Amino acid sequence: MDLADAKNVGATARVESSARWRGRGRLLGRLGERLTRDGIINDEQLRLAIETQRKSGGFLGEILVSQGAVSSEEVRPYLEDITGFPFVDIIEQTVDPELSSKLDEALVNSKLALPFREEGGQVHVAMADPLNLKVVDEIRATLGKPIIPHLALTQDLRDAIKRTFDVRQRTRSLLEEMATDAAAVVEDPLEDLLSQAEDAPIVRLVKGILSGAVSAGASD
Numbered sequence: 001m002d003l004a005d006a007k008n009v010g011a012t013a014r015v016e017s018s019a020r021w022r023g024r025g026r027l028l029g030r031l032g033e034r035l036t037r038d039g040i041i042n043d044e045q046l047r048l049a050i051e052t053q054r055k056s057g058g059f060l061g062e063i064l065v066s067q068g069a070v071s072s073e074e075v076r077p078y079l080e081d082i083t084g085f086p087f088v089d090i091i092e093q094t095v096d097p098e099l100s101s102k103l104d105e106a107l108v109n110s111k112l113a114l115p116f117r118e119e120g121g122q123v124h125v126a127m128a129d130p131l132n133l134k135v136v137d138e139i140r141a142t143l144g145k146p147i148i149p150h151l152a153l154t155q156d157l158r159d160a161i162k163r164t165f166d167v168r169q170r171t172r173s174l175l176e177e178m179a180t181d182a183a184a185v186v187e188d189p190l191e192d193l194l195s196q197a198e199d200a201p202i203v204r205l206v207k208g209i210l211s212g213a214v215s216a217g218a219s220d
Helices: 003-037 043-056 060-066 072-083 105-111 133-143 154-183 190-199 201-216
Strands: 113-119 122-127 147-151
Touching: 003 043, 003 060, 003 072, 043 060, 060 072, 060 154, 072 147, 105 113, 105 133, 105 154, 113 133, 113 154, 122 133, 122 154, 133 147
Parallel strands: 122 147
Antiparallel strands: 113 122
C-alpha cells in the first residue's frame, strides 16, 4: 500500500467513524424526548444533562444515570428499543475469566469491549459502542465464534474491565508463587507449617477470588 492509498484508507475510516457517531447521537437524542414524555425525567433534568453533554461530551443516557436522574434499570428498555441492541448492566454480571482471558487487555481497554458470557456457542460482549462493526468483526475473528453485542454504560464497562484484569493478574501471580513453593523441599516442623497456613498462596488466592466476587455483586 503506497502513501496515497494509506491516506485514502485513513480518510474513509474517519468518515465512517464520524457517520456512526452522528447516527448514534441522533438515536440517543430521542432518548431524552422519550424519557421526558413518559415522565421518567423532567425538563430540568434533561436540560442539565444536555448542558453537561455539550461541555464534556458523553452519551445522554449515561449522563442521566450518573446525575441520578434515572437508574440503569429504568433506562434499559429505552436504550434497547432505540439502539436495537440488548442492554447489559455489566457491573452486575459475573464475567467468565476464561473467556475474557482470550483477549489482550490492551485490546479490551482500547475498544471498550468485554466478553462476559458464552452461551450456545455464541459469545456475549459488553460494548460501549455496539454499532462499531469493525470491533465486532475483530473480536469474532479473535475468538473464532459468533458475537452478540450488548450495549453497556462506558464507565461501568471501564470498572468491569479493571476488576476483571486485576483479578486475573492477582490469580496469575499467586499461581506462580504456588508453583515456586511446590518446588521447594518443606522441612519445617508441623507447628510452623500450621502457623504459616493462613498466609499460604492458595489461601490468598481463594480470598482474592471471593473478594472479587463480592465486589462484582455475586451471590453464589
